Amino acid sequence: MTPSPDTPPWLALDNIDIAYGARTVVERLSLTLARGSIGCLLGPSGCGKTTVLRAIAGFESVQAGEIRLDGESVSRPGYQLPPERRRIGMVFQDHALFPHLTVAQNVGFGLRGVADAKARIQQMLDTVGLAHAAARYPHELSGGQQQRVALARALAPRPQLLLLDEPFANLDVELRERLGAELRGLLAPSGTTALLVTHDQHEAFAIADEIAVMSEGRIQQWDSAYQLYHRPANRFVADFVGQGAFLSGKVESDFELRVELGVVRSQQPIRCAEHGEACGSGCAVDVLLRPDDVVHDDASPITAEVVAKAFRGSEFLYTLRLPSGALVLSVVPSHHNHAIGERIGIRLELDHVVVYRAANDAVR
Numbered sequence: 001m002t003p004s005p006d007t008p009p010w011l012a013l014d015n016i017d018i019a020y021g022a023r024t025v026v027e028r029l030s031l032t033l034a035r036g037s038i039g040c041l042l043g044p045s046g047c048g049k050t051t052v053l054r055a056i057a058g059f060e061s062v063q064a065g066e067i068r069l070d071g072e073s074v075s076r077p078g079y080q081l082p083p084e085r086r087r088i089g090m091v092f093q094d095h096a097l098f099p100h101l102t103v104a105q106n107v108g109f110g111l112r113g114v115a116d117a118k119a120r121i122q123q124m125l126d127t128v129g130l131a132h133a134a135a136r137y138p139h140e141l142s143g144g145q146q147q148r149v150a151l152a153r154a155l156a157p158r159p160q161l162l163l164l165d166e167p168f169a170n171l172d173v174e175l176r177e178r179l180g181a182e183l184r185g186l187l188a189p190s191g192t193t194a195l196l197v198t199h200d201q202h203e204a205f206a207i208a209d210e211i212a213v214m215s216e217g218r219i220q221q222w223d224s225a226y227q228l229y230h231r232p233a234n235r236f237v238a239d240f241v242g243q244g245a246f247l248s249g250k251v252e253s254d255f256e257l258r259v260e261l262g263v264v265r266s267q268q269p270i271r272c273a274e275h276g277e278a279c280g281s282g283c284a285v286d287v288l289l290r291p292d293d294v295v296h297d298d299a300s301p302i303t304a305e306v307v308a309k310a311f312r313g314s315e316f317l318y319t320l321r322l323p324s325g326a327l328v329l330s331v332v333p334s335h336h337n338h339a340i341g342e343r344i345g346i347r348l349e350l351d352h353v354v355v356y357r358a359a360n361d362a363v364r
């Protein structure tokens, strides 16, 4: 749903700080979610993702800033609307289903006193494809089915916001991918706004419209998956999202730089990603090369040695050593099956030129 410019965001975190005792673990964190959109907090273990989710749910207080839900202030220093008054649904990785209640009773848990509870339970069970299992108990279900029940239970009371904390972490990869895709299909028709926490970028990419990459309690970049991959705002994001390598280069003009694989031409003036400054001629930079930027080409005069290879079905991911010793990655269709130690022709094909000031370059 595209919000009008006057509509306040459905969820707004405005410069929040969260501390455990004297230790601040979330700092000056801001983000907004439009109604009906799915956001994601993506980051390594311990960066503060769960803490942010708990603060939104009302289980942690904020020491600075404000959290607003549909324009209403729900958390600020000295004030915290209790969790049960926030109309937030939550799904965690351990399902937390009530073992002594049937599937239908679990789904109806948040509907006590609601007139059409029975119809709503039936509707939710149909939605998650578990109508046949209504009378079963959680231990009689598979992990994936239990997670669907948890989702149905969270969505049944029509929450203003759904929070999901690593909801598929305990499931195998295939099921995770399937449930991730299903989740989008479930949330979109009901216009549910959701915020997902994960450290798995594939899950984030499959589910979310917008993703916040977090590190040490701060958001490093809040963007679409495409932008995070192709336009990472800093080295942390470049490293954390997707695979890639950095290659040393020297800027030759506003639109050109030289690396050992040749001259790279950019459509836009070359700028250091972290500072947004134009790189002057002669500036030493590190160029981000994604595996799809390095193309295998038998006709190319530039060759690199295969030092490792990973078979991925339709393609190989080769790790290649350049004459200087630098390593780059390349995805190559899997009918090009080269042995380790072989030299193969490569060339660069960059759509987006992302450069950072060289790590060993003195700060000017």
Ligand SMILES: Nc1ncnc2c1ncn2[C@@H]1O[C@H](COP(=O)(O)OP(=O)(O)OP(=O)(O)O)[C@@H](O)[C@H]1O
Residues within 6 Å of the ligand: 020, 025, 043, 044, 045, 046, 047, 048, 049, 050, 051, 052, 199
């Ligand atoms: N109840 C608590 N008391 C004190 N410190 C805590 C508490 N909960 C979390 N922390 C600390 O706060 C920091 C952020 O933890 P948090 O659980 O939010 O991270 P996370 O990104 O969700 O990690 P993970 O992916 O491992 O779940 C960590 O350093 C953690 O040790």
